[in-house]
Amino acid sequence: MTEQTEFILPSVIESVDMAAAKAESFARAIGLADDAIYAIDLAVRESVANAVKHGNKFDKDKDVEVTFADTGSGLEITVRDYGTGFSIEDIPDPTDRENLLKTNGRGILFMRSFMDEVDWDNPDGGGLMVKMVKNR
């Protein structure tokens, strides 16, 4: 049976901690190992921070929607904002020498490094949705 939960968060920085706490709790409940939980925690923090800051731009009239699902083979996470979206190809590689001393732009690198699958989509109704999978 697939276990699933979804919740809505306001576009405030405090939502990052809230989403991470819920992710950890869900991941522990479905029996994931500590290493996987650390990876999930980090990826959820980065994705929700992106949704709040770059997606919804702290607009309190725009929500961040988060889902967690136990797929049996792992944990699937979606994080959706209602911003104007972006093209993932336009994000500069933070590991390029000319970008090393930039103070931001590393969140997507962490999401990709720590999760097994990361995909972005522009869903109906606007905004951006990232789907991430961590295998058991």
Place this chain on the structure above:
Amino acid sequence: MADINITERQAGDVTILDLDGKVTIGEGSVALRSTIRRVLGEGKTKLLLNLGRVGYIDSSGIGELVSSFTAVNKEGGTLKLLNLTEKIQDLLAITKLLTVFDVYEDEGEALSSFN
């Protein structure tokens, strides 16, 4: 409870900042930024960040380390890192920032390197 506590020690002309807690988006990153600005304002430009008790850092925290490094360099100073946890080491490797920061595991060795 605060996300992070930062304690300042002096060893000769080197200022050691012992960080204890999380350096994440929000309070943790802001606390680090404020402390760096304050010590630079006091004319202290040889800084050693002890990260041994930092249990968690995210991309915002990594960005704050970079920002601190740049701010200290602009003042003609030097910022080095001490006691990276395995997780922080991993994140600095992924971001290729191990090529930027001078990193030490031993405090005495780190202090000697400033002279």
